[in-house]
Amino acid sequence: ADVKKIAVLGGDGIGPEVVGEALKVLKKTEELFGYQFETEHGLFGGIAIDEKGTPLPQETLEICQKADAVLLGAVGGPKWDNNSKELRPETGLLGIRKALGLFSNIRPANVFDCLKEASTLKPEVLEGTDLIVVRELTGGIYFGEKFRRETANGEEAVDTCAYNVQEVERIVRQAFEIAQTRRKKLASVDKANVLETSRLWREVVNRIAPEYPDVELEHVLVDNCAMQLLRRPSSFDVIVTENMFGDILSDEAAMLTGSIGMLSSASLGEGSFGLYEPVHGSAPDIAGQGISNPIATILSVALMFRLTFGYHEAAQRIEDAVKSVLDAGHRTGDIAVDKSKAIGTSAMGDLIVAAM
Amino acid sequence: ADVKKIAVLGGDGIGPEVVGEALKVLKKTEELFGYQFETEHGLFGGIAIDEKGTPLPQETLEICQKADAVLLGAVGGPKWDNNSKELRPETGLLGIRKALGLFSNIRPANVFDCLKEASTLKPEVLEGTDLIVVRELTGGIYFGEKFRRETANGEEAVDTCAYNVQEVERIVRQAFEIAQTRRKKLASVDKANVLETSRLWREVVNRIAPEYPDVELEHVLVDNCAMQLLRRPSSFDVIVTENMFGDILSDEAAMLTGSIGMLSSASLGEGSFGLYEPVHGSAPDIAGQGISNPIATILSVALMFRLTFGYHEAAQRIEDAVKSVLDAGHRTGDIAVDKSKAIGTSAMGDLIVAAM
Ligand SMILES: CC(C)[C@H](C(=O)O)[C@@H](O)C(=O)O
Ligand SMILES: CC(C)[C@H](C(=O)O)[C@@H](O)C(=O)O
Numbered sequence: 001a002d003v004k005k006i007a008v009l010g011g012d013g014i015g016p017e018v019v020g021e022a023l024k025v026l027k028k029t030e031e032l033f034g035y036q037f038e039t040e041h042g043l044f045g046g047i048a049i050d051e052k053g054t055p056l057p058q059e060t061l062e063i064c065q066k067a068d069a070v071l072l073g074a075v076g077g078p079k080w081d082n083n084s085k086e087l088r089p090e091t092g093l094l095g096i097r098k099a100l101g102l103f104s105n106i107r108p109a110n111v112f113d114c115l116k117e118a119s120t121l122k123p124e125v126l127e128g129t130d131l132i133v134v135r136e137l138t139g140g141i142y143f144g145e146k147f148r149r150e151t152a153n154g155e156e157a158v159d160t161c162a163y164n165v166q167e168v169e170r171i172v173r174q175a176f177e178i179a180q181t182r183r184k185k186l187a188s189v190d191k192a193n194v195l196e197t198s199r200l201w202r203e204v205v206n207r208i209a210p211e212y213p214d215v216e217l218e219h220v221l222v223d224n225c226a227m228q229l230l231r232r233p234s235s236f237d238v239i240v241t242e243n244m245f246g247d248i249l250s251d252e253a254a255m256l257t258g259s260i261g262m263l264s265s266a267s268l269g270e271g272s273f274g275l276y277e278p279v280h281g282s283a284p285d286i287a288g289q290g291i292s293n294p295i296a297t298i299l300s301v302a303l304m305f306r307l308t309f310g311y312h313e314a315a316q317r318i319e320d321a322v323k324s325v326l327d328a329g330h331r332t333g334d335i336a337v338d339k340s341k342a343i344g345t346s347a348m349g350d351l352i353v354a355a356m
Numbered sequence: 357a358d359v360k361k362i363a364v365l366g367g368d369g370i371g372p373e374v375v376g377e378a379l380k381v382l383k384k385t386e387e388l389f390g391y392q393f394e395t396e397h398g399l400f401g402g403i404a405i406d407e408k409g410t411p412l413p414q415e416t417l418e419i420c421q422k423a424d425a426v427l428l429g430a431v432g433g434p435k436w437d438n439n440s441k442e443l444r445p446e447t448g449l450l451g452i453r454k455a456l457g458l459f460s461n462i463r464p465a466n467v468f469d470c471l472k473e474a475s476t477l478k479p480e481v482l483e484g485t486d487l488i489v490v491r492e493l494t495g496g497i498y499f500g501e502k503f504r505r506e507t508a509n510g511e512e513a514v515d516t517c518a519y520n521v522q523e524v525e526r527i528v529r530q531a532f533e534i535a536q537t538r539r540k541k542l543a544s545v546d547k548a549n550v551l552e553t554s555r556l557w558r559e560v561v562n563r564i565a566p567e568y569p570d571v572e573l574e575h576v577l578v579d580n581c582a583m584q585l586l587r588r589p590s591s592f593d594v595i596v597t598e599n600m601f602g603d604i605l606s607d608e609a610a611m612l613t614g615s616i617g618m619l620s621s622a623s624l625g626e627g628s629f630g631l632y633e634p635v636h637g638s639a640p641d642i643a644g645q646g647i648s649n650p651i652a653t654i655l656s657v658a659l660m661f662r663l664t665f666g667y668h669e670a671a672q673r674i675e676d677a678v679k680s681v682l683d684a685g686h687r688t689g690d691i692a693v694d695k696s697k698a699i700g701t702s703a704m705g706d707l708i709v710a711a712m
Contacts, residue, residue, distance in 0.1 A: 036393045090549040118483040120586055141497070141517060147551035154521030157556035161497060161517065165510030193446040196502035200513035223603045224581070227611035230476055244547075248604055255583035267563075 003036045007067035011046035012089060013282025014292035014345075015073025021294035021349030022071060022301050028353045029305075029314045040067070044096070045075025045089040049307075055092025055338060061099055069308045070275040071300065074282035091128055097137050102267035102275055104165070104174050105135040105246065106307075109253040112262055114326045115335060119258025121233070128234035128255070132182070134175040135246025137162055139167045140197070142243045154262055163197045163242065168204040174268075175240035180245040185237035189225045189245055201242060206271045222249070229253055233255065254279050261293040261334045264300035266307050274308045276300040286333075290344045291331040298339075298352055322353035359392040360665060363418065363423035365400035368445060368499055370648035371429025371636025376656050377455075377650035377705030378427060384709045385670045387707075396423065400452070401431025401445040401638075411448025417455055425664045426456075426631040427656065430638035453493050458623035459523070461491040461531050461602065465609040468618055470682045471691060475614025477589070482613070484590035488538070489609055490531040493623055496553070498599045519553045519598065524560040530624075531596035532568040535583025541572045541593035543692045545581045545601055557598060569644075578605070585609055610635050617649040617690045620656035623661050628663045632656040646689075646700045649688040651678055654708055677711035 007022065010016030029035055036179040042060035049055050055075070064070050075089040096102075110130040116123050141325055144160030172188070179186040190198035190203045202219060209217050218226065222245045229236070229252055241249060254260045278296030286292055302318040303310035332352055333342040343351075364379065366372030384385030385391055392623050398416035405411050411431070420426050431445040441447055446460035452458075466486040472479050528544070534544040544561045558575060576584065578601045585592070585608055597605060605620040610616045634652030641650055660676040661667035686707055689698040699707075 088549065094550070100518065101556065120477050122476055122478055125476040139513075142550055144514075146550065148556070151520050153523065153527075156518055156520035157552040158500075159517045159551045161495075162512055162517045164507050164512035166508065169510075191603075193444065193516045194450070194498055197506065197515050198511040200504070200511065223607040226608040227616075228587075230611045244600075245604075247547075248582045248601075251579040252582040252586065252608065255586045295569045338570075354592050 003038050003089040004069070005038045005040070005121065007070040007161065008039050008066045009072045010041070011044050011073040011075040011282060012077050013074055013284040015039065015045070015075065015282055016139050016272035017287070017290065017293040017345050019071060021308045021345060021352075022297040024226050024349050024353050025298050025301055025318060025356070027090065028356050029038065029311075029318070032317070033311070033314050034356060035311065035314070036063070039247045043175055044072070044075050045092050046080045048092065049080055049083070049087050049089065054094045056099070057086070057091050058258070064096065064100060066200045069273065069304050072275055072277035072299075073302065074278065074280065076282050077284040096275070097267060098143065099209050099341055101269040102136070103136060103138045104171055104289050105137040105250070105255065106266040106268065107133045107135065107250040107255050107263070107279060108265075109125045109250070109263060109344070110259070110293065111225040111257045112326065114199075115259045115262065117258070117337075118335060119255050119256060121230070121258070123124075126233060129257060131236040131253060132178060132238050133246060133250040134166065134171065134178060134238060134240040135250055136171045138243075139163050140243035140261050154155045154208045161195070161197050161244070163200060165200070165204055168201050169208060171207050172208060175200040175214055175238050176208070179238040183237040183296045184214055185218075186235055187225070187239045189222050189239055189249065189270065192219070193221065194284040197242065225249060226252060229256060258266060261332075262295050264296050264298065264303050266303050268307065274304065276304040289351040290346060291333050291342070292336045292345050294345050295332075295352075298322060298349070318352075321352045324355045326348045359394050360425070361394045361396070361423040363420040363426040364395045364397045365426060365428045366397065366427040366672070367400050367406065367431040367638060368402040368433050369430055369640040371401070371431065371440035371638055371645040373643070373646065373701050374634065374648055374650040374653040375427060375429040377701060378653040379664065381654050381657055381674060381703050385667070386710050388673070388712060389667070389670050391667065391670070392668050400428070401448050402433055405436055405439070405445065411443070411445050412451045412455070417452065420452065420456060423502065424662050425629065426670075427653075427660065428631055429532040429634035429653065430636065432638050433560055433626045443606070451621060452500060452631070454499065456629070456631065457494070458493060459494045460527055460624045461490065461606070461620070462534070462622040463489045463491040463606040463610065463635060464621075465606070465613050465619060466615070467487065467613045468682065469617045471615045471618065473614070473693075474691060475612060477586070477612050477614070479701065482589060485613060487516045487589065487609060488594050489532060489602060489606040490527065490534060490594060491606055492598045494525065494599075495519050496599035517551070517553050517600070519556060521556070521560055521661070524557050527562060527563060528561050528596055531594055532564070535571045536624065536643050537593040539593040540570055543574050543581070543592055543595045544574050544593055545578050545597035547578050548575070550579065555711040558571075572711040581605060582608060585612060605617045617688075618651050618655065620652050620659050622656075622659050624684065628664050630660065632660040634638065644703060646691050648701050649690045650701050650705050651688075651708075654678060654705070673712050674708075676697075677708045680711045683709045
């Protein structure tokens, strides 16, 4: 039988509890569709710092490398915030992206009908918003040389932002291909009026664009994009951009949907391997209370099914189950209008499993 | 008599026409308050490229250097978009900032009552929004070394982002001081979990914060700030950040107010000298039709009066006049609900002068 191996990294805060619900859903698909999954758990993030002295232990990395996909909860929390760089959860996140060659971060930002009112944007502006930010994930200023040096004006810190043609080309091609499966519009975001890396980026985009004649391309400056996301969110289909800009814009896009507790993301490399995680963080303030919203993580499983395993029917089943539970009015505290009627993490997971 | 010298750079697109209206207002304050201004015009931006072969001619720079303040319209347009770097209007903008030592960009983002409905945010979210982004303007990745080199993966482009202690300290002190004159809240925005320059930035902020015990300080990561601006815009008072982040966040903040046609900005250096300009661009699509909105540029004069000349009474007079004209229902096309009732650029200028 075709056994799929999934590395499971619960991480910190609400990470383990939301991942727990996602695993219930995974199990249910074994029953319903005859799939077989082998899950192996690894320590990652703050908990790995506490137990192993490093946010990304070698054995965790090996579990991921042997797997077909990784399901990640969330990492971080105030406990580790003042640690030195090597002992911070984020360092594990950057390390795992690089070590697994996950150069592409796919972040869909769409609006759940029943959560429209949760957005701070006017409903008529939000109407029809359904975009994907494709963010370069292993290059740019995140991974360039960093150092300090003495100057006449006191200590100086330096970060280096670098991109080569191959790094730009692979992510831009992926974005064009995603656009081809959607509304066929691509916005390439850069700061070509200031940055050399952006000028290279734009050259590469313009060079390969003719190979995707069915996709309508626009170049948008990053500052303008931050504005246009607010002014006309529904006009965007696929946005492709470099690492730092993608970090900022994907969070802006996620927030404007009002559905941040519901959004999942994928980090992909060359093959079908991928790491899947909710967009939201580890929410240490509500961890362990059983009140967190597992939907983004459950939808991350659906995304994994689509992008890594090609299990489209099961993915659809999960997405439909989430929709029907929401349509029936069930809400966790973060998305409930009437907080007194909110249900807990595992009740939400169970309802979704039942609806499948 | 105390004659103030103002360098006037109309620039491109609607720049000259909106500056023309601001000059009417300036003149009116001479009458009303007995001030004396000496204005000298300089070529800048695209028009300077066309007439002098460079976006920032030496004589324009000298006019600015001899002046007490600079009033700038806007630069840029499709005509120069594909020029090489040295022949682009933006290069003039970066050049003038550096040459005049304008290390601080002050961008107020507040909501005009009568334009609340123009925002894409819900009115109840926007209510009370009144923030200032203090952006570092002559350092960081904008001005660091840039180059290309060959690698095994094709050509590589490199940008360098550097900040030294002195550069961070002077902008952060200015932000603390501005916060002291307002609601006494400062959000310092960085990406300290990834960037070395951000770690230096945060160290400097933390070191000098005790000197401003009356100001409540929070550190906000840039991605989170992009979200929080959407979620709770009214909770921000002063935001201070480095050049690239400030470019993005100040545009996001301006757009969310819905009042972008009304916002002015100041770029300051060590002394009282400053460059004042509207936040909006050169709008080449409507240039020369006499329909642009001069209010942001007129309010830039008020900002100049406050920050460079200490002419607070006259500044207030200008601001009140703008408010009364708007309250009376007069609108240019960009802010009119009923476009058929919109008035032109110079009619708006005249009404504001009359209201003074
Ligand atoms: C935690 C941090 C290093 C990370 C990033 O900036 O990439 C996070 O913000 C994200 O978007 O996944
Ligand atoms: C035109 C461009 C170089 C400039 C910048 O990025 O600083 C503009 O966006 C601004 O904010 O004044």
